[in-house]
Amino acid sequence: MATGARSRKLEIPGEEAQNIFTLKEMADGLRIRNFIDQNSPRQAVIIGAGYISLEVAEALWDRGVETTLLYRGKFPYSGLEPEVGPIIVKELEDHGVRYRGEVQPRFFEGDGKKARQLVTDQGSFPADLFFIGVGVLPNTEIAREAGIMIGKSGGIQVNSLMQTSDPLIWAAGDCCEKLHLVTGHPQLVPLGDVANKEGRVAGENAVGGRAEFHGIVGAASVKVFDLQIGMVGINEAQARKMGFPVITQVVEGTSRAAIFPGTRPNLLKIVADRSSGRLLGGNWVGWDGEAIKINTLAVAVHQKMTLEAISRLDLAYTPPFSPVWDPLLIAANLLKRQVGGNRREA
Amino acid sequence: MATGARSRKLEIPGEEAQNIFTLKEMADGLRIRNFIDQNSPRQAVIIGAGYISLEVAEALWDRGVETTLLYRGKFPYSGLEPEVGPIIVKELEDHGVRYRGEVQPRFFEGDGKKARQLVTDQGSFPADLFFIGVGVLPNTEIAREAGIMIGKSGGIQVNSLMQTSDPLIWAAGDCCEKLHLVTGHPQLVPLGDVANKEGRVAGENAVGGRAEFHGIVGAASVKVFDLQIGMVGINEAQARKMGFPVITQVVEGTSRAAIFPGTRPNLLKIVADRSSGRLLGGNWVGWDGEAIKINTLAVAVHQKMTLEAISRLDLAYTPPFSPVWDPLLIAANLLKRQVGGNRREA
Numbered sequence: 254m255a256t257g258a259r260s261r262k263l264e265i266p267g268e269e270a271q272n273i274f275t276l277k278e279m280a281d282g283l284r285i286r287n288f289i290d291q292n293s294p295r296q297a298v299i300i301g302a303g304y305i306s307l308e309v310a311e312a313l314w315d316r317g318v319e320t321t322l323l324y325r326g327k328f329p330y331s332g333l334e335p336e337v338g339p340i341i342v343k344e345l346e347d348h349g350v351r352y353r354g355e356v357q358p359r360f361f362e363g364d365g366k367k368a369r370q371l372v373t374d375q376g377s378f379p380a381d382l383f384f385i386g387v388g389v390l391p392n393t394e395i396a397r398e399a400g401i402m403i404g405k406s407g408g409i410q411v412n413s414l415m416q417t418s419d420p421l422i423w424a425a426g427d428c429c430e431k432l433h434l435v436t437g438h439p440q441l442v443p444l445g446d447v448a449n450k451e452g453r454v455a456g457e458n459a460v461g462g463r464a465e466f467h468g469i470v471g472a473a474s475v476k477v478f479d480l481q482i483g484m485v486g487i488n489e490a491q492a493r494k495m496g497f498p499v500i501t502q503v504v505e506g507t508s509r510a511a512i513f514p515g516t517r518p519n520l521l522k523i524v525a526d527r528s529s530g531r532l533l534g535g536n537w538v539g540w541d542g543e544a545i546k547i548n549t550l551a552v553a554v555h556q557k558m559t560l561e562a563i564s565r566l567d568l569a570y571t572p573p574f575s576p577v578w579d580p581l582l583i584a585a586n587l588l589k590r591q592v593g594g595n596r597r598e599a
Numbered sequence: 600m601a602t603g604a605r606s607r608k609l610e611i612p613g614e615e616a617q618n619i620f621t622l623k624e625m626a627d628g629l630r631i632r633n634f635i636d637q638n639s640p641r642q643a644v645i646i647g648a649g650y651i652s653l654e655v656a657e658a659l660w661d662r663g664v665e666t667t668l669l670y671r672g673k674f675p676y677s678g679l680e681p682e683v684g685p686i687i688v689k690e691l692e693d694h695g696v697r698y699r700g701e702v703q704p705r706f707f708e709g710d711g712k713k714a715r716q717l718v719t720d721q722g723s724f725p726a727d728l729f730f731i732g733v734g735v736l737p738n739t740e741i742a743r744e745a746g747i748m749i750g751k752s753g754g755i756q757v758n759s760l761m762q763t764s765d766p767l768i769w770a771a772g773d774c775c776e777k778l779h780l781v782t783g784h785p786q787l788v789p790l791g792d793v794a795n796k797e798g799r800v801a802g803e804n805a806v807g808g809r810a811e812f813h814g815i816v817g818a819a820s821v822k823v824f825d826l827q828i829g830m831v832g833i834n835e836a837q838a839r840k841m842g843f844p845v846i847t848q849v850v851e852g853t854s855r856a857a858i859f860p861g862t863r864p865n866l867l868k869i870v871a872d873r874s875s876g877r878l879l880g881g882n883w884v885g886w887d888g889e890a891i892k893i894n895t896l897a898v899a900v901h902q903k904m905t906l907e908a909i910s911r912l913d914l915a916y917t918p919p920f921s922p923v924w925d926p927l928l929i930a931a932n933l934l935k936r937q938v939g940g941n942r943r944e945a
Contacts, residue, residue: 446916467911474915544920545891552898565813569820570792574890577792
């Protein structure tokens with residue numbers, strides 16, 4: 254079963270108008286492109302601020318459409334650290350995309366065929382094109398009808414062999430939940446690389462082989478105009494909610510040796526367990542390689558490395574590509590002093 | 600003791616001429632710049648092909664000097680895998696820098712003050728400016744006179760506290776040897792980030808603190824014009840020489856999703872121990888982030904990860920910055936099939 258996922262809807266009145274779009278498949282993208290080609294919209298409103306919405310904002314900007322991005326949360330991209338939020342908003346606004354956080358959509362106003370404005374709790378937003386990017390829902394109807402177990406996340410339950418509750422049925426991709434190795438819980442992670450790995454495992458096992466998919470650490474990256482955002486593990490709020498004694502460190506560093514042309518600022522925040530010193534997650538944002546740099550943390554989180562172990566890493570240094578002290582080493586060196594301490598939670 | 604290192608010489612006749620340069624300190628760089636400003640050399644010959652020589656080749660190209668690079672080995676940069684060599688040579692030649700490998704310098708010809716040509720076993724190379732970049736030698740004279748132990752590498756012996764054989768004397772930087780965590784042996788690694796870390800440890804301990812420097816894994820990167828070269832651990836030849844049962848994998852991948860604008864080819868080679876499956880090292884070269892990507896391998900080598908563990912990594916995927924299957928995952932997946940096999944060494 255590789256039934257995938259479908260775009261979530263807002264479930265508000267007027268949502269079926271023909272100038273309101275979602276984007277999950279190639280055909281959705283072509284539909285948006287045709288609409289722009291034929292109608293030359295002047296204004297667009299995007300509802301939602303996940304990576305699809307952020308990428309659509311950039312694509313609309315590229316087509317010269319004046320765009321406003323509305324989101325229910327304070328800052329774009331749910332799951333990122335609050336320190337990262339203002340940096341994303343600035344990147345959007347530097348490119349002429351307006352951002353409004355903490356907005357709840359109520360209904361679309363229009364003639365039924367064509368929506369003219371989105372009415373929200375924060376006023377009305379007129380546009381010629383509306384885009385809804387509020388996540389996806391796993392397609393589990395067939396699985397449910399077949400009596401296959403569905404997890405609390407809403408995705409199909411699978412074991413590490415990608416076997417469902419029916420041992421003769423395997424599943425893979427966005428319709429399944431995945432084991433998060435930091436939280437220890439299954440969750441939905443609709444990402445292409447994860448689906449691809451699961452597909453290989455399910456396929457191999459379905460034809461008599463033996464392969465395993467061992468789970469994820471939440472490694473992801475996204476490009477917002479020139480800004481690169483990398484994330485892995487769990488964030489501070491998630492770690493606190495799970496009951497970890499949390500310590501965090503923010504390092505504002507540079508992407509290259511300070512004297513090297515092209516160096517840009519970046520921001521790294523790491524989250525660790527104060528008792529064990531184990532790294533639980535991190536966000537790294539900047540304009541010069543941070544979407545790649547996050548993989549250094551991805552390995553560290555996967556290996557359950559402590560801050561002490563991370564502070565001992567030997568990383569490649571050369572002025573065009575890194576400062577002499579990598580921000581990750583600075584962060585680990587600073588934060589490891591707090592490990593094992595008995596100070597109270599803030 | 601932080602006596603550093605000095606540029607090695609060729610120890611051949613004529614080497615003292617005033618148009619022959621080395622580069623170790625700021626003053627050396629200013630001297631070369633002044634010479635170029637005042638003499639507008641047309642032709643330069645570089646002897647040696649380590650990272651300093653390669654960076655000088657780029658700097659001379661930038662100043663419009665016609666440059667030839669000569670090296671004793673077949674391909675530039677000793678210690679890299681032979682698969683990487685032709686890629687570096689092509690990058691040099693694409694920028695108009697001529698490369699000649701397997702050349703042994705014999706003597707400089709000139710009037711004593713000014714060298715006119717370098718005579719080698721492969722003919723004579725005339726130039727207005729000569730640059731010798733054949734590595735550095737640790738400055739250990741003071742240590743020797745003080746009766747401090749010098750290691751086989753030629754550097755000052757230190758323990759993880761950066762303490763010399765005299766427990767009241769600490770040392771740090773290019774004058775010391777460093778423990779290589781893959782080979783288990785001390786060696787010379789004259790790199791700025793390593794020296795910097797050692798200096799902190801030596802300084803802290805010398806004033807009564809307690810810090811440790813735990814060694815290196817040989818992580819390094821270099822920029823050659825637009826090419827990025829990352830390396831870590833030991834290469835295939837070194838691993839064989841040490842007696843490891845060696846397996847290797849080369850993956851020719853792309854830097855981004857194949858459909859994404861700006862994607863470039865890259866080459867990854869990894870080396871592992873066939874018995875244990877442990878990653879021993881890797882080289883990653885390309886034009887789009889490989890100097891940063893090598894840090895993923897640096898953590899893996901540091902953690903003594905096996906190919907099986909590496910193949911389970913969850914790395915960040917987004918089309919502008921990575922292919923859906925990271926070349927490292929492809930390499931680990933392919934190579935892990937050979938682990939534990941009993942095929943004979945080639």
